[in-house]
Amino acid sequence: MAGSETVIQEYPDIAIRLNVNGRDYVVTVKPYERLIDVLRYKLGFTSVKEGCGRGECGACVVLMDGKLVPSCLVLAIRANGSKIVTLEGLAPEGKLHAIQKAFLDTLGVQCGFCFPGVIIATKYLLDRVSDPSDEDIKNYLEGQLCRCGSYLRFIKAVKLAVKYIKEGKIYFDLKEVKG
Amino acid sequence: MAQVPEYVRIVEEVFERYRGKPFVYVGTYRQRWDAVAKVTGKALFTTDFLKFYKNVVWVHSVRTKYAHAIIKNIDVSRAAKYPGVLRVVTAKDIPGVNDVGYVIPDQPLLATKKARYIGEIIALVIAEDPYVAREAGDLIHVDYEPLPVYTDPLQIVDLDTLKEKPHTRIHEERDSDIVAHFKIRAGDVEKALKEADVIVENKYRTPMQEHAYMEPEAAVAIPEQDGGVTVITSTQCPFDARKAIARVLNMPQSMVRVIAPFLGGGFGGKEDVANEIGSKAALATYLTGRPAVAIHTREESIIGHSKRHPMVTWYRHAAKKDGTLLSVEANIVLDTGAYASLGPFVAWRATVHATGPYRVRNARIDTIAVYTNTVYSGAFRGFGNPQVAFAVERQMDILAEELGIDPVDLRLKNILRAGDRTVHGQLLTEEHGVGIEEAIKKAVEAADWYNKRRLYTRQTGPIRKGIGIALMYHGNSIGVEGADYSSATIIINRDGSITFRTGLTDMGQGAVMGLVMIAAEILGAPPEWFRVELPDTSSTPDAGPTVASRSTVMGGNATLVAAYKLRKRLNEVASTILGCSPDDIEIKAPDVYCRSDPSRKTTWNEVVEQSFWLGVPLQEFGYFRAPKARWDEETGQGEPYITYTFGAIVSEISVDIETGQVSVDKIITAYDIGKVINPIGAELHAEGGSIQGMGYALMEEIIHDINGVVRNNNLSTYYIPTIKDAPEIIPLWVEAGYKRGPFGAKGLGEPSIVAIAPSIVNAVSHALGIRFNEIPIPPHKIYLALKREGKTRL
Ligand code: FES
Ligand code: FES
Numbered sequence: 001m002a003g004s005e006t007v008i009q010e011y012p013d014i015a016i017r018l019n020v021n022g023r024d025y026v027v028t029v030k031p032y033e034r035l036i037d038v039l040r041y042k043l044g045f046t047s048v049k050e051g052c053g054r055g056e057c058g059a060c061v062v063l064m065d066g067k068l069v070p071s072c073l074v075l076a077i078r079a080n081g082s083k084i085v086t087l088e089g090l091a092p093e094g095k096l097h098a099i100q101k102a103f104l105d106t107l108g109v110q111c112g113f114c115f116p117g118v119i120i121a122t123k124y125l126l127d128r129v130s131d132p133s134d135e136d137i138k139n140y141l142e143g144q145l146c147r148c149g150s151y152l153r154f155i156k157a158v159k160l161a162v163k164y165i166k167e168g169k170i171y172f173d174l175k176e177v178k179g
Numbered sequence: 180m181a182q183v184p185e186y187v188r189i190v191e192e193v194f195e196r197y198r199g200k201p202f203v204y205v206g207t208y209r210q211r212w213d214a215v216a217k218v219t220g221k222a223l224f225t226t227d228f229l230k231f232y233k234n235v236v237w238v239h240s241v242r243t244k245y246a247h248a249i250i251k252n253i254d255v256s257r258a259a260k261y262p263g264v265l266r267v268v269t270a271k272d273i274p275g276v277n278d279v280g281y282v283i284p285d286q287p288l289l290a291t292k293k294a295r296y297i298g299e300i301i302a303l304v305i306a307e308d309p310y311v312a313r314e315a316g317d318l319i320h321v322d323y324e325p326l327p328v329y330t331d332p333l334q335i336v337d338l339d340t341l342k343e344k345p346h347t348r349i350h351e352e353r354d355s356d357i358v359a360h361f362k363i364r365a366g367d368v369e370k371a372l373k374e375a376d377v378i379v380e381n382k383y384r385t386p387m388q389e390h391a392y393m394e395p396e397a398a399v400a401i402p403e404q405d406g407g408v409t410v411i412t413s414t415q416c417p418f419d420a421r422k423a424i425a426r427v428l429n430m431p432q433s434m435v436r437v438i439a440p441f442l443g444g445g446f447g448g449k450e451d452v453a454n455e456i457g458s459k460a461a462l463a464t465y466l467t468g469r470p471a472v473a474i475h476t477r478e479e480s481i482i483g484h485s486k487r488h489p490m491v492t493w494y495r496h497a498a499k500k501d502g503t504l505l506s507v508e509a510n511i512v513l514d515t516g517a518y519a520s521l522g523p524f525v526a527w528r529a530t531v532h533a534t535g536p537y538r539v540r541n542a543r544i545d546t547i548a549v550y551t552n553t554v555y556s557g558a559f560r561g562f563g564n565p566q567v568a569f570a571v572e573r574q575m576d577i578l579a580e581e582l583g584i585d586p587v588d589l590r591l592k593n594i595l596r597a598g599d600r601t602v603h604g605q606l607l608t609e610e611h612g613v614g615i616e617e618a619i620k621k622a623v624e625a626a627d628w629y630n631k632r633r634l635y636t637r638q639t640g641p642i643r644k645g646i647g648i649a650l651m652y653h654g655n656s657i658g659v660e661g662a663d664y665s666s667a668t669i670i671i672n673r674d675g676s677i678t679f680r681t682g683l684t685d686m687g688q689g690a691v692m693g694l695v696m697i698a699a700e701i702l703g704a705p706p707e708w709f710r711v712e713l714p715d716t717s718s719t720p721d722a723g724p725t726v727a728s729r730s731t732v733m734g735g736n737a738t739l740v741a742a743y744k745l746r747k748r749l750n751e752v753a754s755t756i757l758g759c760s761p762d763d764i765e766i767k768a769p770d771v772y773c774r775s776d777p778s779r780k781t782t783w784n785e786v787v788e789q790s791f792w793l794g795v796p797l798q799e800f801g802y803f804r805a806p807k808a809r810w811d812e813e814t815g816q817g818e819p820y821i822t823y824t825f826g827a828i829v830s831e832i833s834v835d836i837e838t839g840q841v842s843v844d845k846i847i848t849a850y851d852i853g854k855v856i857n858p859i860g861a862e863l864h865a866e867g868g869s870i871q872g873m874g875y876a877l878m879e880e881i882i883h884d885i886n887g888v889v890r891n892n893n894l895s896t897y898y899i900p901t902i903k904d905a906p907e908i909i910p911l912w913v914e915a916g917y918k919r920g921p922f923g924a925k926g927l928g929e930p931s932i933v934a935i936a937p938s939i940v941n942a943v944s945h946a947l948g949i950r951f952n953e954i955p956i957p958p959h960k961i962y963l964a965l966k967r968e969g970k971t972r973l
Contacts, residue, residue, distance in 0.1 A: 032310060046227035047220025049443070051393045052477040056894035059393055087220035100218045104210065107859045110867065112217030113224060113393040113443030141902045145894065147393050147444050149867030151905035177215065 016080040020045060021089025027076075035074040036060050039086060047087035047116040051145070058117045058144035061124075062086050068124040087116040090123065095171040099123055102161035104177065108153025114146040122158050131162055186740045186803050187919065193701070193739060194918050203767070204699040204706055205856050205922055211692040212711050213441070213685075222441045225397040225413045226474055232401065236265060238463045238473040239312035241302045241319050242483070243294035246330075246552040246887020247349065248323040250292055255302055258318040263311035266466055267319070268303040274465070275429030279458060281419075281451040281557065283358070285350060286518040288427055288458050294323070295349055296517035296552050297887050298483035300455075305463045305471065328887040329551045332514040336549050338382070338493055341510055349517070349550040356550040358515055359523035361530035363815030365602050366541030371506035375497035379578045383494065383570040384953040385936075386880035387514070388487035390559060391899050394443020395480040396452050400460035400471045407434035408461045414453030415445045415684050417714045418721045423454035424461045432716075435461070439684045439714040446871070447558035447929075451520050452484035481892040485520045485557030486881060488513040488548070490529075490566035496574045502584050502592045506541035507534045507602075511567065513548040513556070520557030522548040528654070529563030531603065531819045535571035536615055536652035537593040539602045544815065552887045560868070561932045564653055565875065572649035572937030573952060576944065585632065586648055586941070587623055591616070594650065604816045607823075612923065614851025614915030615650065615825035621911045622648070622849040626829040635946060644844075645946025646831045651934035654820025655732050655917075655926045656805050663805040665733035666720040669698055669741045671749075671797035675768075675784040677704060680712045680719040683734045690730035690928065693857040694738045697921050701742035702749070703766030704783065720800060730928065731856060732821075733803060735921035741801025748797070752790045756781050806919075822917045824930040826850040828869075828938040834946050836971045839962030841943055843873050843906040846935065851913035853925035864931045865910035872935020874900045880955050 013028045020043060027042050036053075039045045039062070048071055051059035055070040062071045063085040091097040096104070099122050109115065118141065125132055125140035132140070137158045146154070164170075216222040229235065243250075255267040270277050270289040280286035290299045302319055306312035327347050329335055335356050336343055349356050372378065398412035407430065414420045414437065421437040428435065437457065442449060456473050463471035475483060491512045497505040511529060515522030526548040533544045561568075579586040597613045600606050607613050623629075626646065635644045657663050670678040679698060685691040691711055699706040712719060749771075750761040757764070757780070759773035772780035790797050809817035831845040846869045855861050878898040882890040891897040916923025940951050949964050965971040 030310075040227075041229055044230045045220075046223070046230055049224070049394070050226070051395070051443075052894050054477065054893055054895070056477075057393060096219070103218050104214055107208065107210065107214075108863070109211060109214040109217050110863055111393070111442060111444045112213070112222055113441075115217050116220045119218065138903050143901075145391075145393060145899060145901065147391050147446075147871070147899060148863070149870035149900075149905070150863065151870065151900075151902040152866055152908060153863075154902060174215070174219075 014077055016077055018079060019083045021085060029076040031077055033076045034072055035076050035079045036071040038076045039071060045086045045088050049113055049116055051113070058121065059114055061117045061120050063120060063124060068121060087119055090119065091171055094174050096174055096177060098164035098170050098172070099126065099161040101172045101177065102164060103157045106153045106157040106160055108150040108157060110148035110150055114144060118144045118146065118154055122161065125158070126161065126165065132158065186736070189740050189743050190736050190919055190921065193743060194916065194923055197922055198916065202700055204696050206858060208859050209706055212695060212706070212709065224394055224441050224443050225399060225411055226472070228399050228411050228440065229472055232399070232470045235470045235472055236305050236307065236463055236467050237309040237312045238459050238471055239304045239306070239309065239316050240300045240459065240479065241304060241316040243290065243297065243299040243301055245294055245323050245325050246297045247326040247328045248294045249326065250290060250294060250301065251322040251324055253301060254320040258304060258315040261311070261315035261318060263307045264304060264315045265307065266305040268305065268462060268466065272466065273427060273462065276426045279423050279451065279454045280518060281520050282523050283519045288455060296554055297889060298554055299517070303459055303463065305467060328885065330553050330883040330885065330887055332512045332549045332551055333491060335551060336512060336547065338491060338510055338512060341545055341547050349552060357547050358519045358550060359526045359548045361527050361546045361815070362813065363530060363533065363542050363544035363602060364813065365816065368506045368508055368541045368543045371541040372497050375505050376500040377578065377581050378495060378497050379574055379581060380495040381574065381577065381952055383492050383573060385490045385566045385569050386955055387489040387553065387556065388559060388875055388879050389481055389881050389897055390444070390446045390448030391894065391897065392444025392446060392448060395475045395477055396449065396456045396484060397474040398456045398460035398472070400464035402464050402468050402470065405434070407436065408464050409436040409438065410457045410461050411438045411440060412453050412457040413442050413449050414439050414457065415442070415449045416453065417684065417716050418682060419450070420453045420457045421716045424458050427458040428461055428465055436715065436717045441713070442684055445684070446560045447562065448484055450558050477894060478892045481897065482554055482889050485555050486516070487559035488515060488522065488525055488556040488563065488566065492570050494570050494574050496578055498578055498582065500582065502582055502589045504537055504539055504593045507539050508543045509533050511544070511546040513546065513563070514551050514553060515548040516551055516553040516555035518555040520555045522556060525558065525563040529567050530815065531654060532564045532652065533567045534602045535568065536595050536650050536825060538595055538599050542602050553883050554881065554889065560871065561929050564651070564929070564933045565936060568649065568651050568933045569937045569954060572934060572941065576647070576941045577950060587619065587628055590648070590650055591619060594619070603819055605818045610918040611822045612851065612853050612915035612917040612925065613825065614913035615652065615827065617913045617915070618825055618827040618849040618851050619650065621913065622827040622829045622847045625847050625909060625911060626831070628829060631831070641837050642833050642835055643946040644831065644833050645942040646829065647938045647941025647945055648827065648829050649934035649938035649941060651826045651930060652823040653930040653933055655822050655824060656820065663733065664802065665737040666800060666802045667694065667734060667738040667741050668720055668798065668800050669745055671745065671787055673787065673791055675787050677709045678712060679709045681734055681738070682714045682719045682721050683730050684714050690734070690860070693731050693860055694734050696857050697735050697738050698742040701739060701746050704768035708768070731924050731926050732920045733805065735856070735924060736803035737801040739801065739921045740803060741799040745797060745799045748790065748795050749786055752793060752795055753781065753786045756786065756789060821919065822925055824850060824852055824925045824927060826930055826934055828934045830938040830942045832939060832942040832946060834943055834961065836947070836965055839958035839965060841877055841961065843939060845907045845909065847909045847911065849911040849913060850927060850930060851915050852927045853917040853920050854914050854923035855912050856922065856924050861912065861927055862910045864927045866908045868931025869908050869935050870900050870905055872932045873904065873906070873939060875932070876936035876939040876954050876956065878955050878957055
């Protein structure tokens, strides 16, 4: 036990390189630090939410080298050198991605805490299945918990996003949406 | 006769004036004000603010290892010396009152003498880093003397007599572990029993339900230059949190500022725990002079915040052959866990609703709330009503079965209609809006009830279908539970934009959007012109707690009053510009014109600008207080609530008799909410409430082992519905206007869950011909019941 009182200070600082939403960052982390905390607190990408810290709720999912991962279960050092996409990076500044627009237009926003994860998971789905069935949507979004119960709207939103994308509308001007 | 206050007259006048007229904004589908922020990830929830602060300290709560034990000694010396630890805090470091009890002062912030449940906090570790704080917490040594652990309320009281059994007192400072007792005594039950043709008597149990909002509780505290503290915290009741924190810090409330940012769900759960976590962060800031953050992990959230009260109850219904209800009796035991929290209020609401939305002339109801060593129970969407509604609606179905009457017909025979008195003797009139009959008819028609009920009665094969109905009513606002007031501020800025402030929080279901739509309708300016300022005790008015589905009615009335007064002034200013009378002014911003001659027109901005020149103030404070509720403690007679929301739910299910797996196919909800102000908000409530109610019926239950340890303290063991469970949901509306609601509106927040579980269980019972009197009914329970009755081959 005596040793454990000093051990904490011996954890080294490690510099890692991350590409988040198209920009390169070098951050210093402890070996025990999680990717979610680095994204949220060191880099300010607070769209990444923590709902459980155990890979159970889907609130923290990000795309890491194209794969959907719960960032609460990834050690920051394991993410070294990877490309990460969070909700902030889904569309260029001032624009909305078709998926975001579809989630707006289906009026399903409640508390919104689950939305970043749900939208990122939808992106992952549509990157793989361009015209998903209800079954596909449910399979891909099953890990995204929403306690406010907007699930039925998610299904509608994914379908609307598919429609927008098919029509070639990938980005929407944020100003028009608000107006 | 007391004088009718001005604000009541305004609400009634507006109700009459707008009745039957087309609305411009109210009742339309609109994007909510915060939607863009929420789909772009810009919406800031409590912990997101951390990115703006430097030099932050982390607060970790050290919790008890025993659910019931005497604390003999707490030794923090090793933890205090751990590198990176700034301070270890125990009760003696609290400058003010060591209590965060909500209704009664029974709950210490930090335990001193006793641990009463597994989430009890013994000490706080303040450290530079969350990991360090947690590691140091493990070095705190506590000497305990374990006591017997009670996890079932029937270990404390007897269901038949409702008397306390011999046991080791959990709250030794009180003279009983029964926290509250409420009664209804109406008519002559003995006589009714003698006249009865059928008597149905059963016991029911409902589980401890977890809110499982997606955002666990959190608080960020920031020191202020004058020694005060600002606390950003996930709370439904910022003014209550401020009161609690000020007491803990021994500061005047003016020195404590509480900001409630976006909430990642609340459902009633973010009331008392917000006082606790806010106090923890504030205390750390007070002691270190640095910004402090406290974040509960999911496990801490589950073991450390209030739950839905588990209920054990006995009911007896008596009826005539033709189905007329003669009497209802009930003994209701609510397990409030280690602390009272809002338990007494929950018990009261359960009592008021204990006979359901029916004409009941003879009743004897006794409800008690008792302490146990489980996680404390408090407010949760429905607030005592879902528990009793489950029992009552099961009773009605069983009664129907015994009488050979269709469940819908039995209900239609007994429901409350305008002109009837409730079991409390409250006369319901057209002014209250009593739309339950219409709700039943709408739901039954949409469901094709009679056909399906017949069709599903004789089935073979592994998949059996069932259809069930349940009714509910729900008293609006808080009744006799507390000071029932609300307020809102509207400010028209010089550029014509509008600032809207209320101290009511939006838990996510869009209540605030409804308020904006009310203001927009009265002012004549589109909802998009409003900027909502989230609750901040330094700038938003105290609107009372955001509980009891009171936002739309109480907050809505306060908003309406503020908007009305502003509109009056705008009309007068416009009248001086245009030369027609103030009553003739029409505002359809940006246009303002004379109704009698639309060519005489000006603009919204011109009217606003002129108001500034003329010295007409364009900020207004709206206030509304509900008429006083009446309640006789001995008989339960009076007028407990200002009005009631009514509802009828029909659920259709399929059950696999080889596995016991139920899938809910469709839920039809028909609610009488007086007037639909914000249709999308209402639909989302109906959907979300249905899904949460489905979880309550089929899968959700917090389980304590015999040592009082929570077995399922995370989301992989506490199941909530996923997208795969979500059934088709058809929301229908009845608008039996309530004269003292904004445009006739009533509340929907809590009602949306109340009758879901019984409608589902009634459907399962229908499909299988087996009576289920306990929830939840997960597959294994259904399977065992099928097995017991020889109804499955496997
Ligand atoms: S926070 Fe990562 S899955 Fe819940
Ligand atoms: S919108 Fe609240 S959790 Fe999904």
